[in-house]
Ligand SMILES: Nc1nc2c(c(=O)[nH]1)N[C@H]1C(S)=C(S)[C@@H](COP(=O)(O)O)O[C@H]1N2
């Protein structure tokens with residue numbers, strides 16, 4: 001369809017919708033044209049005062065949005081303490097995840113740790129072991145970056161077939177925030193790295209102050225690159241559930257390494273091989289061997305609307321298809337959308353140029369006349385990597401894996417606008 005005809009049909013749609021009353025759509029509207037009380041009558045909200053500035057010192061979303069919340073899948077974990085919930089990505093737009101609905105993953109629950117009680121120790125192969133208070137951290141030069149954090153288990157329930165009916169549940173173990181913090185390399189330099197000698201075979205072991213400690217080994221090269229010791233997210237203090245007052249940000253790498261309530265960084269001459277990097281967060285292949293050190297989150301995308309929790313409710317005509325794409329290897333350069341289960345593809349419009357290791361929002365502004373669709377999106381990153389189909393991923397990983405499922409997702413959109421998670425491999 002040319003730009004010209006597309007523009008015309010959109011204009012016609014807007015005219016007829018207005019004639020029928022707000023919300024009605026030409027193709028479905030059997031309503032008689034008549035006066036719309038929302039236009040012709042004086043409304044309550046225009047007949048008195050709204051609330052004053054002192055009423056809500058710290059605001060929450062308006063009550064009409066009260067279903068835009070994190071959700072848990074009860075059968076996934078035995079309790080809600082060592083558990084996970086999911087970001088309502090089907091209801092969000094743009095790229096920044098509000099902290100209040102950003103997914104949580106805890107191994108021993110979210111702890112309450114105050115700034116005065118906070119300590120960060122740097123020890124091991126350093127010239128001078130150091131302990132930083134929260135105030136100390138605020139005196140080092142800061143940086144700001146937007147990064148996504150994706151749990152390696154995101155989409156893990158979908159390996160064998162379509163299972164969870166909603167983008168929130170299939171892809172909601174992700175958030176994307178603007179972090180403020182001190183580069184880890186700045187703090188390591190403060191402790192002095194002469195004692196460490198050649199960096200190439202050195203590691204840092206990072207751990208949290210919660211009971212699980214969630215310890216992970218990180219190669220020194222990454223630690224000296226873009227890892228941040230962060231204390232602000234989206235401009236304000238981290239929320240308790242995201243590691244207040246200080247968390248590690250490990251751009252592009254699996255969420256498990258983003259240690260919350262960060263208490264210790266030890267410089268070591270090898271990895272620890274902790275629980276979280278051996279029995280967990282490794283990928284068992286078809287032959288029973290396991291991949292480990294699978295740190296980077298490969299390029300991935302998902303259509304957030306329409307999707308099972310965000311069906312098409314507006315009838316025929318203009319339809320905005322939207323979703324998000326990301327890559328732990330760098331920037332997203334292109335996203336393609338298919339309406340026919342991957343047989344043909346259209347290039348989506350990126351809302352903004354891809355950013356390094358951060359979410360990119362995409363749109364496909366299209367027309368829908370009730371035809372069934374098998375909606376898919378496929379991300380391409382700056383390395384040229386193309387998000388794989390489910391069959392391609394299974395060919396190399398088998399069916400035993402949980403983590404690092406970045407395959408193409410399919411939503412079956414029906415004639416009535418409802419959408420369902422289906423498998424097209
Ligand atoms: N200290 C500590 N850090 C932790 C965890 C934890 O349980 N304790 N969970 C990890 C896992 S598995 C993930 S996916 C991310 C989730 O970060 P979020 O809760 O801010 O979404 O934190 C990681 N950091």
Ligand SMILES: [Mo]
Pocket residue numbers: 105150151152153255256
């Ligand atoms: Mo995770």
